[in-house]
Amino acid sequence: MELINQMKKNYIFVICLFLLSVSCSKVERYDAAELFDFDTFVKIEELKGRILEFDSMIMRPNGIRVYDSLLVLIEPRSEKLVHVFNLNTRKKIASALSFGQGPDDMLQPKLMTNDSHTFQLFDRSSSRIFEYNMAAFVESQNPKPMRRLKLSVPVFISAEQVGDCIWGYSHQVEHQLYAFDSGDGKKTGEIIGYPNNNISYTDTEKLDAYYMNFTSNGMNKFAICYCMTDLIEFYDFNGNLHKRIYGPEQFFAHFKEYHDGEIISSSPDKETTRDAYFSPCNAGDCLMVMYDGGYVNDPDHTGLCSWIFSFSWNGVPNIAYKLDNPLLFMTVDSQHRKIYGISNAPEYHIVEYSF
Amino acid sequence: MKKNILKATIVAAFALIAGMNVYNAQKSDVMSELALANVEALASGEGSISDCETYCKSDSRYDCIISWGDGIEGITCTDHRKK
Numbered sequence: 001m002e003l004i005n006q007m008k009k010n011y012i013f014v015i016c017l018f019l020l021s022v023s024c025s026k027v028e029r030y031d032a033a034e035l036f037d038f039d040t041f042v043k044i045e046e047l048k049g050r051i052l053e054f055d056s057m058i059m060r061p062n063g064i065r066v067y068d069s070l071l072v073l074i075e076p077r078s079e080k081l082v083h084v085f086n087l088n089t090r091k092k093i094a095s096a097l098s099f100g101q102g103p104d105d106m107l108q109p110k111l112m113t114n115d116s117h118t119f120q121l122f123d124r125s126s127s128r129i130f131e132y133n134m135a136a137f138v139e140s141q142n143p144k145p146m147r148r149l150k151l152s153v154p155v156f157i158s159a160e161q162v163g164d165c166i167w168g169y170s171h172q173v174e175h176q177l178y179a180f181d182s183g184d185g186k187k188t189g190e191i192i193g194y195p196n197n198n199i200s201y202t203d204t205e206k207l208d209a210y211y212m213n214f215t216s217n218g219m220n221k222f223a224i225c226y227c228m229t230d231l232i233e234f235y236d237f238n239g240n241l242h243k244r245i246y247g248p249e250q251f252f253a254h255f256k257e258y259h260d261g262e263i264i265s266s267s268p269d270k271e272t273t274r275d276a277y278f279s280p281c282n283a284g285d286c287l288m289v290m291y292d293g294g295y296v297n298d299p300d301h302t303g304l305c306s307w308i309f310s311f312s313w314n315g316v317p318n319i320a321y322k323l324d325n326p327l328l329f330m331t332v333d334s335q336h337r338k339i340y341g342i343s344n345a346p347e348y349h350i351v352e353y354s355f
Numbered sequence: 356m357k358k359n360i361l362k363a364t365i366v367a368a369f370a371l372i373a374g375m376n377v378y379n380a381q382k383s384d385v386m387s388e389l390a391l392a393n394v395e396a397l398a399s400g401e402g403s404i405s406d407c408e409t410y411c412k413s414d415s416r417y418d419c420i421i422s423w424g425d426g427i428e429g430i431t432c433t434d435h436r437k438k
Binding site: 060062076124156157171204207208211227255260262263264265266267268275278303328329344 | 406437
């Protein structure tokens with residue numbers, strides 16, 4: 001009898017020890033995040049891509065947009081930075097904008113989300129936005145912008161029209177974005193803090209860990225898609241968080257800060273760093289975004305995404321599309337239900353998907 | 356004598372035109388990586404192209420931002436990520 005009691009005591013001790021160890025272990029998590037995985041999607045669909053061949057060679061584009069039947073590519077290493085192709089005739093119809101520092105030149109152009117009549121480019125090197133008439137842009141050898149807008153403080157990586165404002169990537173510690181008056185480019189505010197989790201980052205580590213891209217639906221919603229943690233946040237146009245979703249594989253970005261003279265930088269953790277979301281696009285009634293999931297240090301990691309996910313603008317997972325020809329960048333033509341993407345395997349080419 | 360000068364002039368003109376054609380043909384449409392990085396670095400005000408290679412590695416989906424001192428100044432290395 002005494003032996004049984006002793007065994008019971010031992011069992012209770014072991015269980016208590018286990019519970020204690022579980023409760024004390026540091027589980028990394030985001031505050032107020034709704035988890036999802038591949039099973040959460042309404043369906044998983046395989047898409048077969050069609051390679052589009054044009055009369056001119058595709059060099060090494062790093063930006064793509066479609067305006068009705070026109071495909072626009074940014075070629076950062078070419079003498080002309082913007083190349084326009086007709087999707088029906090498969091002919092290049094315009095090459096414009098020089099690489100340089102003249103009034104109409106650019107150094108680091110990035111395509112902004114536009115309607116089909118106007119065409120906006122953001123030059124990251126000068127924080128200037130150039131707006132063109134699409135028809136005039138195609139017809140002229142040296143198109144002149146209808147409007148130039150200089151943002152009053154430097155903006156990194158990207159800027160987008162959000163409602164009546166322009167929001168730009170701040171690369172600052174407190175807020176991720178600056179808001180600007182779209183009329184005169186003056187800064188009107190700082191918005192959207194960083195996601196809360198129980199990982200302690202230094203300021204530099206936080207800026208690197210939360211590298212992101214963003215887009216809006218043009219009406220009332222705005223999405224931030226993080227590149228090194230599989231997190232997406234949906235906001236309204238006042239910068240209020242509507243929903244934070246975390247998945248499908250739930251990983252974090254870990255960085256380690258270091259100093260090298262005047263330089264302050266941080267390095268991603270070699271074992272755990274993975275690529276997450278890229279090229280978020282407004283597809284009308286849903287957000288479409290490419291998902292990678294690969295480990296950066298994996299020798300087989302290509303940087304190409306094999307998945308495109310669609311979410312409602314309320315943050316509900318809808319369809320997961322599996323691509324047969326993985327992509328580096330994409331754009332969505334929601335009207336014709338087409339996806340156009342850039343791939344670099346084995347050479348740079350354009351792929352069209354129907355969804 | 357005059358004929359010889361005329362011939363020499365014509366030959367020189369043809370050589371000049373041919374030379375210019377060869378030069379133009381050699382001018383590539385694609386800018387070198389070095390030229391691109393140089394202008395980018397210059398446009399950014401501070402830093403050097405070697406910083407991009409020292410602190411970042413090539414990845415066309417990212418821009419790598421390197422900061423100095425209090426973090427206000429820095430350069431953007433396009434198509435790079437932190438390494």
